[in-house]
Amino acid sequence: MSNYHIKHLEEYYQVYRKSVSEPENFWEEIAEEHFMWRKKWDKVLSWDFSKPEIKWFEGAKLNITENCIDRHLATRGQKTAIIFEPNDPKEAAEHITYNHLHKRVNQFANVLKSQGVKKGDRVCVYLPMIPELAISVLACARIGAIHSVVFAGFSATALSTRINDSDCKIVITSDGSYRGAKTIDLKGIVDEALESCEGVASVLVVKRIHSDIHMESGRDHWLQPLLDGASTACDPEIMDAEDPLFILYTSGSTGKPKGMVHTTAGYMVYTAYTFKNVFQYKENDVYWCTADIGWITGHSYIVYGPLANGATTVMFEGVPSYPDFGRFWEVVEKHKVTQFYTAPTAIRALAKQGMGFVEKYDLTSLKVLGSVGEPINEGAWHWYNDNIGKKKSPIVDTWWQTETGGIMITPIPFVTPTKPTYATLPFIGIQPTLMDENGKEITGNQVEGRLCIIFPWPSMARTIWGNHQRYKDTYFSAYENKYFTGDGALRDEVGYYRITGRVDDVIIVSGHNLGTATIEDAVNEHPAVAESAIVGFPHDIKGNALYGYVILKDTGESRDQNNLRKEINQIITEHIGPIAKLDKIQFTSGLPKTRSGKIMRRILRKIAHKDTSNLGDTSTLLNPEVLKDIMENVP
Numbered sequence: 001m002s003n004y005h006i007k008h009l010e011e012y013y014q015v016y017r018k019s020v021s022e023p024e025n026f027w028e029e030i031a032e033e034h035f036m037w038r039k040k041w042d043k044v045l046s047w048d049f050s051k052p053e054i055k056w057f058e059g060a061k062l063n064i065t066e067n068c069i070d071r072h073l074a075t076r077g078q079k080t081a082i083i084f085e086p087n088d089p090k091e092a093a094e095h096i097t098y099n100h101l102h103k104r105v106n107q108f109a110n111v112l113k114s115q116g117v118k119k120g121d122r123v124c125v126y127l128p129m130i131p132e133l134a135i136s137v138l139a140c141a142r143i144g145a146i147h148s149v150v151f152a153g154f155s156a157t158a159l160s161t162r163i164n165d166s167d168c169k170i171v172i173t174s175d176g177s178y179r180g181a182k183t184i185d186l187k188g189i190v191d192e193a194l195e196s197c198e199g200v201a202s203v204l205v206v207k208r209i210h211s212d213i214h215m216e217s218g219r220d221h222w223l224q225p226l227l228d229g230a231s232t233a234c235d236p237e238i239m240d241a242e243d244p245l246f247i248l249y250t251s252g253s254t255g256k257p258k259g260m261v262h263t264t265a266g267y268m269v270y271t272a273y274t275f276k277n278v279f280q281y282k283e284n285d286v287y288w289c290t291a292d293i294g295w296i297t298g299h300s301y302i303v304y305g306p307l308a309n310g311a312t313t314v315m316f317e318g319v320p321s322y323p324d325f326g327r328f329w330e331v332v333e334k335h336k337v338t339q340f341y342t343a344p345t346a347i348r349a350l351a352k353q354g355m356g357f358v359e360k361y362d363l364t365s366l367k368v369l370g371s372v373g374e375p376i377n378e379g380a381w382h383w384y385n386d387n388i389g390k391k392k393s394p395i396v397d398t399w400w401q402t403e404t405g406g407i408m409i410t411p412i413p414f415v416t417p418t419k420p421t422y423a424t425l426p427f428i429g430i431q432p433t434l435m436d437e438n439g440k441e442i443t444g445n446q447v448e449g450r451l452c453i454i455f456p457w458p459s460m461a462r463t464i465w466g467n468h469q470r471y472k473d474t475y476f477s478a479y480e481n482k483y484f485t486g487d488g489a490l491r492d493e494v495g496y497y498r499i500t501g502r503v504d505d506v507i508i509v510s511g512h513n514l515g516t517a518t519i520e521d522a523v524n525e526h527p528a529v530a531e532s533a534i535v536g537f538p539h540d541i542k543g544n545a546l547y548g549y550v551i552l553k554d555t556g557e558s559r560d561q562n563n564l565r566k567e568i569n570q571i572i573t574e575h576i577g578p579i580a581k582l583d584k585i586q587f588t589s590g591l592p593k594t595r596s597g598k599i600m601r602r603i604l605r606k607i608a609h610k611d612t613s614n615l616g617d618t619s620t621l622l623n624p625e626v627l628k629d630i631m632e633n634v635p
């Protein structure tokens with residue numbers, strides 16, 4: 001029996017039992033047999049959720065890029081590591097072999113060094129989905145710099161907040177990006193962001209769209225000439241197991257985004273192990289995850305997990321709708337994709353376009369389909385299963401989070417019988433539990449509660465950059481000695497989990513985590529706005545859309561409401577990015593508040609859901625009269 005590759009259900013249960021009854025032994029075996037270490041660990045695990053402090057493989061020395069690249073060279077040097085599929089189908093795809101990847105990562109690493117980047121420095125990467133994105137991430141890891149990738153759909157304000165929060169000294173960007181038929185001026189966004197980032201000494205610019213951009217003398221450098229002059233050899237920096245590998249920002253219920261810190265060894269072991277099993281990856285497979293490397297899905301399951309297994313991973317620059325809605329399926333046919341991993345929002349959008357776009361392409365290469373980022377509704381699940389998987393490719397509905405680093409609850413294809421809308425069983429080593437609102441554990445099956453994890457796993461985030469207290473408060477304070485996920489879940493009669501959605505003020509729109517507080521702060525920047533409250537409401541394609549209740553300042557003048565709506569969304573686009581725009585804006589005279597002044601979002605959510613028959617207990621409201629006004633004026 002190989003604990004590394006699980007092939008049937010009995011084996012799953014057996015390995016699972018071992019992974020929870022003797023976790024140290026279990027993970028030690030996995031780490032020992034399947035990775036390359038410069039020095040082995042002194043201790044497999046030490047942990048204390050009350051501090052919280054979690055350490056895996058303490059004392060071990062390694063470099064993750066040696067595991068993702070160097071160790072494959074002898075046997076897989078000529079194998080394609082990355083297939084780059086450009087935005088425009090007329091542009092040729094690029095196949096980057098492991099040998100090439102090795103050279104390009106080393107050159108990039110040497111360029112970073114020449115710019116003064118050292119171990120432990122933070123590097124902000126703000127790039128579209130082009131090979132340089134994966135290569136820059138790996139180049140940072142090569143020299144022990146901490147990458148902080150910011151999704152290239154975020155605005156200048158959002159970018160500068162993230163650059164400053166972790167004191168990045170360098171930014172890697174491009175002259176622009178392609179997005180379907182449009183181009184986006186990424187460098188312009190960086191220039192604007194850097195007006196408020198004093199710590200950034202240099203900017204490396206990849207030429208992608210060949211636009212005429214401003215280059216700040218002394219600060220901005222075209223990347224290519226620097227690469228051309230750099231050596232293709234770069235010794236990897238030897239890192240401690242618990243040295244930070246990267247920071248990735250995620251939205252919180254309140255305040256600024258949280259820079260989740262992931263460390264080296266545990267993250268590597270867990271993402272590699274989950275990748276192998278959750279996608280049942282075999283040597284000649286071509287794996288494609290449609291996420292952007294700007295999100296955790298791309299970090300773990302486009303870059304690190306696949307490359308640690310010596311896999312071929314596709315990077316797609318484009319969008320599902322360009323040049324038409326058949327683009328995903330065209331790419332599947334073209335590269336003979338075997339595992340396809342996407343988000344429910346994309347499935348819903350494509351399902352709506354009908355079968356014409358699907359039937360044109362040969363999808364017989366597909367073996368496993370994945371879903372991630374938000375609950376997948378029954379309709380989307382069946383459409384995916386029937387039309388893309390032709391009922392023979394199992395769907396792995398993978399539940400996890402930026403904070404968890406890797407997939408936590410998921411079927412293992414061909415092993416776990418699937419059930420529509422259920423993420424099914426905990427992955428090896430993961431110990432979930434459900435809690436009630438009073439802090440009591442809910443035992444047995446056919447129950448619903450708040451999802452917590454009771455034991456550490458190797459790829460969990462270790463802290464929030466610069467704010468360990470917030471890490472403790474957010475994840476380890478709701479329930480003693482447990483990691484609280486922020487999600488609700490139910491457990492069915494056989495112990496399968498179904499994630500029901502967030503139980504806090506984070507809203508998932510098209511698979512993207514958005515914090516209501518940040519959006520409200522942006523809306524309140526409008527000079528005419530006195531106060532606002534944002535809630536989610538169900539949306540056919542996006543899963544959730546945003547509904548804003550806005551109180552205007554009383555200036556005595558009347559204002560055009562449609563113009564105001566446009567201006568408010570413009571401000572949101574500037575502060576966060578277009579993904580956070582409000583679908584509905586209702587102007588109101590007041591917001592329902594408790595006597596302590598807290599907005600009663602529960603009621604606002606119900607109104608936005610058009611579910612006003614039972615608003616629940618409104619007796620504690622300070623201003624119940626506003627409800628009538630709100631309900632009468634729903635747009």
Ligand code: PRX
Nearest residue numbers: 372373374375397398399400401402499513
């Ligand atoms: O609410 C859960 C939802 O996405 C949240 C995590 O978002 P993020 O950190 O951006 O990571 C997304 C990609 C891993 C979770 O708290 N979520 C993620 N996957 C699923 C899901 N909800 C239901 N089913 C899923 N498969």
